[in-house]
Amino acid sequence: xxxxxxxxxxxxxxxxxxxxxxxxxxxxxxxxxxxxxxxxxxxxxxxxxxxxxxxxxxxxxxxxxxxxxxxxxxxxxxxxxxxxxxxxxxxxxxxxxxxxxxxxxxxxxxxxxxxxxxxxxxxxxxxxxxxxxxxxxxxxxxxxxxxxxxxxxxxxxxxxxxxxxxxxxxxxxxxxxxxxxxxxxxxxxxxxxxxxxxxxxxxxxxxxxxxxxxxxxxxxxxxxxxxxxxxxxxxxxxxxxxxxxxxxxxxxxxxxxxxxxxxxxxxxxxxxxxx
Numbered sequence: 065x066x067x068x069x070x071x072x073x074x075x076x077x078x079x080x081x082x083x084x085x086x087x088x089x090x091x092x093x094x095x096x097x098x099x100x101x102x103x104x105x106x107x108x109x110x111x112x113x114x115x116x117x118x119x120x121x122x123x124x125x126x127x128x129x130x131x132x133x134x135x136x137x138x139x140x141x142x143x144x145x146x147x148x149x150x151x152x153x154x155x156x157x158x159x160x161x162x163x164x165x166x167x168x169x170x171x172x173x174x175x176x177x178x179x180x181x182x183x184x185x186x187x188x189x190x191x192x193x194x195x196x197x198x199x200x201x202x203x204x205x206x207x208x209x210x211x212x213x214x215x216x217x218x219x220x221x222x223x224x225x226x227x228x229x230x231x232x233x234x235x236x237x238x239x240x241x242x243x244x245x246x247x248x249x250x251x252x253x254x255x256x257x258x259x260x261x262x263x264x265x266x267x268x269x270x271x272x273x274x275x276x277x278x279x280x281x282x283x284x285x286x287x288x289x290x291x292x293x294x295x296x297x298x299x300x301x302x303x304x305x306x307x308x309x310x311x312x313x314x315x316x317x318x319x320x321x322x323x324x325x326x327x328x329x330x331x332x333x334x335x336x337x338x339x
Contacts, residue, residue: 067089067090067091067092068091068092068132068133068266069091069092069129069130069131069132069133070086070091070092070093070094070131070132070133070134070135070266071093071094071095071096071126071127071131071133071134071135072086072093072094072095072096072111072135072137073096073116073126073134073135073136073137073138073160074096074097074136074137074138074139075095075096075097075102075105075106075137076097076102076137076139077225077229077230077255078137078174078225078255078258078259079095079097079135079137080095080097080102080105080106080109081255081256081259082135082137082258082259082262083095083106083109083111084109084111085259085263086263087109087110087111089263092112093110093111093112094111094112094113094114094126094131095109095111095112095113095114096113096114096115096116096123096126097113097115097116098115098116098117098121103115114126118138118155118156118159118160119152119155119156119158119159120159122159122160122161124161127160127161127162127168128161131168131169132169132170133169133170133171133172133266134160134163134168134170134171134172135171135172135174135262136157136171136172136173136174137174138153138156139199140153140176140198140199140202140203140206141153141199141202142197142198142199142200142201142202143198143199145198146198147198149198149199149201149202150198150201150202150205152202153202153203153205153206154202154205154206154209157206157209157210158209163213163214167215168214168215169215169216170215170216170217170218170270171210171214171215171216171217171218172217172218172219172220172262172265173206173207173210173217173218173219173220174220174222174258175203175206175207175219175220175221175222176199176200176203176221176222177221177222177223177224177251177277177279177314178195178197178199178200178203179193179195179200179203179204179207179221180192180193180194180195180200180312180314181193181194181195181196181197181200182194182196182311182312183312184310184311184312185310185312185313186312186313186315187277187312187313187314187315188277188315188317188318189221189275189276189277189318207219207275211273214272215272216270216271216272217272217273218265218270218273218274218275218276219273219274219275219276220258220261220262220265220275220276220278221275221276221277221278222253222258222278222279223251223252223253223277223278223279223280223314224250224251224252224253225252225253225254225255225258226252226253226254226255226328226336227254227255227256227336228336230255231293231297231336232252232289232290232293232333232336233290233293233294233295233296233297233299233333234294234297234299235290235293236290236291236294236301236302237290237293237294237295237297237299237300237301238294238299238300239301239302240302241302242301242302242303242304242305243286243287243290243291243301243302243303243304243305244305244307244308245286245305245307245308245311246285246286246287246288246304246305246306246307246308247285247286247287247306247307247308247309247311248285248286248307248308248309248311249283249284249285249286249311249312249313250283250284250285250286250289250290250331251279251280251283251312251313251314252279252280252331253278253279253280253326253328254280254326254327254328256326256327256328257278257280257324257326257327257328257329258278260324260325260326260327261276261278261319261324261326264319264322264323264324265322268322268323276316276318276319276322277314277315277316277318277319278316278319278324278326279314279315279316280316280326280328280329280330280331281316281329281330282329282330282331283313284331285309286308287304289331291304292333293333296333296336
């Protein structure tokens with residue numbers, strides 16, 4: 065694979081493992097965070113650490129030099145910011161130096177399948193977006209802004225994210241909440257699968273505006289899956305509320321056509337090794 069000069073904006077739960085994997089492949093990688101411990105971890109992994117706290121504090125060195133690819137993994141923070149999430153998210157993106165001038169050669173933006181809202185049936189990248197959450201509306205606004213501004217960018221719409229340290233057994237296990245819409249199909253993807261998708265795009269390249277859903281191929285009913293996931297951790301669920309049988313099934317066939325063969329595609333709970 066050709067080696068790239070890459071900046072990962074947002075080295076959190078997804079961005080830091082991504083940075084480590086890119087360094088391991090021999091890329092020159094900048095990592096950005098506002099957390100001192102994360103900045104130390106970036107350096108320990110062989111990356112180049114930069115403090116950024118968008119939209120107000122920006123280290124222009126992170127975006128400059130021979131940068132060939134900017135990967136944006138900033139969470140939209142819909143739960144914490146509520147109705148302010150969209151305005152804040154756009155303000156952060158607009159603060160990125162050179163982004164609005166088209167001077168950053170390539171951009172990968174991690175969006176969310178939440179952008180589709182409660183649409184029913186098979187969901188592809190051409191399905192109408194109709195987000196019904198603060199985070200969904202924020203990433204939709206971000207995608208639209210990138211389309212009007214950026215040069216060569218790609219969008220990865222990520223399904224519900226899981227890993228051994230974000231185990232689905234804890235989503236409802238031990239909670240007072242029953243599993244709502246228990247007949248709805250689940251749409252999940254392992255963090256490693258997302259990282260594999262980003263590596264694939266870096267290898268294959270993309271055209272301006274290319275958009276890909278990133279989701280496992282298995283879509284078991286929500287109630288049975290989360291009950292089994294909780295049980296695998298020795299936890300109980302409060303119960304289930306029926307409904308959702310006609311819920312959405314996110315298709316990743318477009319990405320699979322590029323050769324994506326993700327980790328944990330069958331949602332086998334035994335494949336989630338606990339840390």
